[in-house]
Amino acid sequence: MRQIISILLENETGALSRVVGLFSQRGYNIENITAAPTEDNTISRITILTQGDNVSVERITKQLHKLVNVIKVSSLEDDSQGIVEREILFIKVQCIGHTLREEIKNLCDIFKAEIVDVTPELYILQYVNTSAEIDRFLKAIAEQADVIETVRSGVCGIFRGDHALHS
Amino acid sequence: MTLMSGAQMLVRTLEDLGVDHLFGYPGGAVLDIYDALLDSKKIHHVLGRHEQGVAHEADGYARATGRVGVCLVTSGPGATNTVTAIATAYMDSIPLVVITGQVGTPLIGSDAFQEVDTVGITRPIVKHSYLCQSPLDIPKYLRQAFYLAASGRPGPVVVDVPKDCVGPSRRFEYPEDQQVVMRSYNPNLLGHRGQIKRAAKLLSEAKHPVLMVGGGAVISKAADKVRKLAHDFNLPVTSTLMGLGVFPGTDRQFLGMLGMHGTYEANEAMDKADLVLALGVRFDDRVTNSVQKFCPAAKIVHVDIDPASISKTVNADLPIVGDVDTVLGQLLETIEEQGIVCDKDALEGWWKQIEQWRHLDCLRYKSDPQLIQPQDVIRSLYKATSGRAIIATDVGQHQMFVAQHYQFDEPRHLLTSGGLGTMGYGFPAAIGAKVGCPDETVCLVTGDGSFQMNIQELSCCLEFNIPVKIFLLDNHTLGMVRQWQRMFYRGRISSTSLNSNPDFVALAKAYGHEGFRVEKPGELDGAIRKALAMKDKLVIVDVVCNTDAMVLPMQQMRGSMGDMFLNED
Numbered sequence: 001m002r003q004i005i006s007i008l009l010e011n012e013t014g015a016l017s018r019v020v021g022l023f024s025q026r027g028y029n030i031e032n033i034t035a036a037p038t039e040d041n042t043i044s045r046i047t048i049l050t051q052g053d054n055v056s057v058e059r060i061t062k063q064l065h066k067l068v069n070v071i072k073v074s075s076l077e078d079d080s081q082g083i084v085e086r087e088i089l090f091i092k093v094q095c096i097g098h099t100l101r102e103e104i105k106n107l108c109d110i111f112k113a114e115i116v117d118v119t120p121e122l123y124i125l126q127y128v129n130t131s132a133e134i135d136r137f138l139k140a141i142a143e144q145a146d147v148i149e150t151v152r153s154g155v156c157g158i159f160r161g162d163h164a165l166h167s
Numbered sequence: 168m169t170l171m172s173g174a175q176m177l178v179r180t181l182e183d184l185g186v187d188h189l190f191g192y193p194g195g196a197v198l199d200i201y202d203a204l205l206d207s208k209k210i211h212h213v214l215g216r217h218e219q220g221v222a223h224e225a226d227g228y229a230r231a232t233g234r235v236g237v238c239l240v241t242s243g244p245g246a247t248n249t250v251t252a253i254a255t256a257y258m259d260s261i262p263l264v265v266i267t268g269q270v271g272t273p274l275i276g277s278d279a280f281q282e283v284d285t286v287g288i289t290r291p292i293v294k295h296s297y298l299c300q301s302p303l304d305i306p307k308y309l310r311q312a313f314y315l316a317a318s319g320r321p322g323p324v325v326v327d328v329p330k331d332c333v334g335p336s337r338r339f340e341y342p343e344d345q346q347v348v349m350r351s352y353n354p355n356l357l358g359h360r361g362q363i364k365r366a367a368k369l370l371s372e373a374k375h376p377v378l379m380v381g382g383g384a385v386i387s388k389a390a391d392k393v394r395k396l397a398h399d400f401n402l403p404v405t406s407t408l409m410g411l412g413v414f415p416g417t418d419r420q421f422l423g424m425l426g427m428h429g430t431y432e433a434n435e436a437m438d439k440a441d442l443v444l445a446l447g448v449r450f451d452d453r454v455t456n457s458v459q460k461f462c463p464a465a466k467i468v469h470v471d472i473d474p475a476s477i478s479k480t481v482n483a484d485l486p487i488v489g490d491v492d493t494v495l496g497q498l499l500e501t502i503e504e505q506g507i508v509c510d511k512d513a514l515e516g517w518w519k520q521i522e523q524w525r526h527l528d529c530l531r532y533k534s535d536p537q538l539i540q541p542q543d544v545i546r547s548l549y550k551a552t553s554g555r556a557i558i559a560t561d562v563g564q565h566q567m568f569v570a571q572h573y574q575f576d577e578p579r580h581l582l583t584s585g586g587l588g589t590m591g592y593g594f595p596a597a598i599g600a601k602v603g604c605p606d607e608t609v610c611l612v613t614g615d616g617s618f619q620m621n622i623q624e625l626s627c628c629l630e631f632n633i634p635v636k637i638f639l640l641d642n643h644t645l646g647m648v649r650q651w652q653r654m655f656y657r658g659r660i661s662s663t664s665l666n667s668n669p670d671f672v673a674l675a676k677a678y679g680h681e682g683f684r685v686e687k688p689g690e691l692d693g694a695i696r697k698a699l700a701m702k703d704k705l706v707i708v709d710v711v712c713n714t715d716a717m718v719l720p721m722q723q724m725r726g727s728m729g730d731m732f733l734n735e736d
Contacts, residue, residue, distance in 0.1 A: 009351070010351055013298065014286060014290075014296075014298070017287075017290065018290060021290050021291060025291045058478075059475070059479065062474050062475035062477075063475050065474065065475070066320075066473065066474075066475050068294065068295040068315060068349070068351060068352050069295075069351055070351055071350065071351040
């Protein structure tokens, strides 16, 4: 089961590596991870996507709580109001010839993706959406053109409504 | 106003934190600290002979005294040599502060001489760690380290100090009354009131209750309240290896240790219990046997300060997060408030059942007039010390024989590596205990395998006059591994014979100590008394004993608590 864990922690040297280390020590896998300082730059927020049932997520959440640098941990699945989650994707595609360039441009319009860099032979596409939508977009592009490279940010998530992850 | 170097601030901070003994080993990166130590009148430095020994000594000091143990080693190999000791302390939740030298900050990451990523190497086995970036970090981080090591669920904290942070050229005003402020760390001592009420109710209704204590009860100094609760409710009490002594081993209500080499009565009682009140335990695999078959009939009330320990292996029906002593205080209050009176007679049937199991006398063994049995040694030592000595052990058969046959009446009297199972732990731990408790009789019970893993500390004992008594159960084999080879590997004895041991008596003398050998059962009591009477001497008593002795009873693998191999005699 797909699980998103959000962590607030002291923005200190080594704090991120303690979090990452804990996942491997306890036998959990990180599918993707994002980390950056919050509006208070002494605090960082990490979002981790992992797989596991509720019991194993509760266990890793407790272990994360134990880390001295960690201020708050929450599984984003906890909330009945739901969450907003997004990921960003860049794709560099080979785009030679008018027809292909039109086709890719059309796909971008349909998906509401953007072309952010253009050369005579290449496009760089930018797409912001849920992980599942990004998978679909990637598939649609790959069916039309040669993908040179891709990069994804990993998931960012936040609770809907008034529920927040405060320090 | 005098300005101080980082090294001077380090020593001053340790003094302010009340450190009286520092176990250490010098080296290049900590030269400035050692120089500053010369000017301290409050801190006595104990020079070990290997950094692993040094860190275990600080651990033994911490376990025996209840205070934070501190050690100081140099960078690189000095730091890596402490890794086993740090892991040992981590597994047993021991408050330890390990100060490691580090190469100067400009050299970090350059593969400099004696450089190693100490914080990285120790990350999975510390409660927390610090890498100082400036001299002023030293007092701040040390104060935090002491607070972290001792509070909540205790554990080891590493403070890595680069050489340029302690050098004499950078001097600062010493920050006097610095407070420890950590917004991300607030251990919760108080138990949830509602949960405690529920626990009181379960306790009042139970027909087959068992009280199970562990190392957490030692750490939180809960012995008085454990005893009161147990006596008020006439509860059978069992203990993990780490909890021995919290409840008196000589009390009629004590069933002995539980688990793999626990007593039959303790394990059967767990198996048939309808309520297990577990205090400061973590249900590790040496205790539970098969988790699926663990205490099938019991509601489990689990009190622990570490939420991550609750429902980690064994699901808790009633979890209470909090300090054992505090929660027991709340529980006793609730019991009084609600007027719950113990109906001692209600447990009569349960006790009758327990006495039947106890009647089996599962710890009995056959004495031999010609050959000393290892159990004889522990029983004789128990008699000779009136059960009051601090006993450090190594790991293996002798460790289990101590747990089974030495009845500990007080906590902090058994020092043993329970979680990590570190051979080589016992001797330095005994040294640390004797340093911390100079008026106590401190004995090491060890084996010929384990003892040779930190034997170099004999030299430390001579220099600092640390007269521990060493009882070496010398069976010329790695007894516990051999036992498993005999039981589970069709008797194929692989690399467990120790046929090239040194002459331990001669070795004791070579190091400037006393030693003698005992080979006949009739000489045993006299030899032990003689060793104990030599108050100011370290004595090695080399007890040649039965190679084929087995630690029994023993749980059958993947079985329930009560599925045990018993002694056939």
